Amino acid sequence: MLDNLSTEGRNDKTMRMDEMSSQEILTVMNAEDAEVPLAVKKAIPDVAKLVEQTIRSLKNGGRLIYAGAGTSGRLGVLDAVECPPTFGTDPSMVVGLIAGGEKAFTKAVEGAEDSLELGGADLVEIKLTEKDVVVGIAASGRTPYVIGALQYAKEIGAVTGSIACNQDSEISKWADCSIEVVTGSEVLTGSTRLKAGTAQKLVLNMISTATMIGLGKAYNNLMVDVQPTNEKLVARAIQIIVQATGVNELTAENAFQKAEQQVKPAIVMILADVSYEEAKKRLEKAQGFVKEAISITS
Template identity: 65%
Template sequence: MLEKLTTEKRNKSTMNLDEMSIREVLESMNKEDQTVPAAVSQQLGNIEKAVEFVTTSFKFGGRLIYLGAGTSGRIGVLDAVECPPTFGSDPEMVQGLIAGGMKAFTKAVEGAEDNESMGVKDLEAISLTNRDTVIGIAASGRTPYVIGALKYAKAQGAKTVSISCNEGSEISKYAEVAIEVVTGPEVLTGSTRLKAGTAQKLVLNMISTASMIGIGKVYKNLMVDVQSTNKKLVERSKRIIMEAADVSYERAEETYIKAKHNVKAAILMILLDCSYETAIEKLGTSKGFIGKALI
């Protein structure tokens, strides 16, 4: 089966990779990487459908569950763990599952990806519901762990999405929306942590960001639900208030403190010249959307 996968084929442009100079290797990799965004653009329609699934899940109290093995699993976990600090989301809201468990994030667990039942068990362990959206990720498009999980998710009534880097992937058969980003042969034959991994990261960036925008986590192009968990993010919060409300640093800092470090509330307090309590009430009525709270 592997010989039929484009991700496993040899790249004719790098047949003498081991004889290239460092600069030639870098130029070859850079040239190949430039083809990835174009491949992603061919799947924007399916990515849009995936975002609609996830946004609906969020609005009804459901979750986004990424699931994969190896590089694919690690990319899912990476996107998931970045959501709470960026969007102020509950850690349970976006989750990443990887074949072999979290220990597999730093050390490969051999054979874990070959077991369909492990994908099922991992979804059972988080009590998957029909409000959730499960996104199975596999560059090859044939990982049993992902296939087992998608089958189970569909049986539970959850929305299902697959992301692969081969056309006509096996996992596509088990998903309502199949995203197939065909990135072609890798510079280093079969090393799907390269172009395929880059493509997967780009797609997950789109899905999580667009979905968070869809539930009011963004105002204009500002991450207004950012969590101020360190000095850098405290300063970022103040500057977001400055930009959104067009005020001085001093005014932003003062209001940020009055708003109990709630960036959204601080912005409304300035723009509507209202109290913290009123700002919170308006955010509740508008379901977190600053733009709607201003109307």
């Protein structure tokens, strides 16, 4: 079955790679990697469809859940755990499931990806509902764990999405929104952590970022729901306020502190010339969108 997958084919540019110099290996890898964004570009309409579905679901109280095995699972977990610090989301809003559980993130759990039942069981464990979105990730497009997760998600009535790196993949058949980024053969045959993994990471970046922007997590191109959990992020939060409002750093820091170290209300306080309490009310009325909150008249 692997013979039919483009991700498993041998790359004719690297047939004698074991005889190449380090620079030659890196040069061919770089050239192959350069093809990945072009492959992703072809899938943008499908990614957009999934993003729109996800925005609707999350506005309705649902969650975005990634399910994958091996590299694909790790990439999903990575994208999920980056959402709280970047976008101020509750950790339960974006969830990454990997075959074999959390321990599989750092050490392979043999056979976990081969179980159809385990994919569904992991969704049962987190109490999947019809409000949620489940995105199955598999470079091959045929991982049983991912298929099982998508099958269960469809039974429940959740929105389903898929990310694969082969055309006409098995997981696409179970997805309402299927994304296929055909990256072709790897420089090292079958090592889909390379081009396929890069493609998956790019698509995941798109899904989470565009979804969060659609939920009001950005003002212009500033990440205004950043969580100031360390000194670097406190400095970044103050700089975002400066960039958004044009005030000096001291004024921005004062507003930031008055707003209980929240960037959004600080910006509204400055640009609408209102109190913290009024800024909070406006943001609530505007469902978190800063521009709408600023334009609200009393």
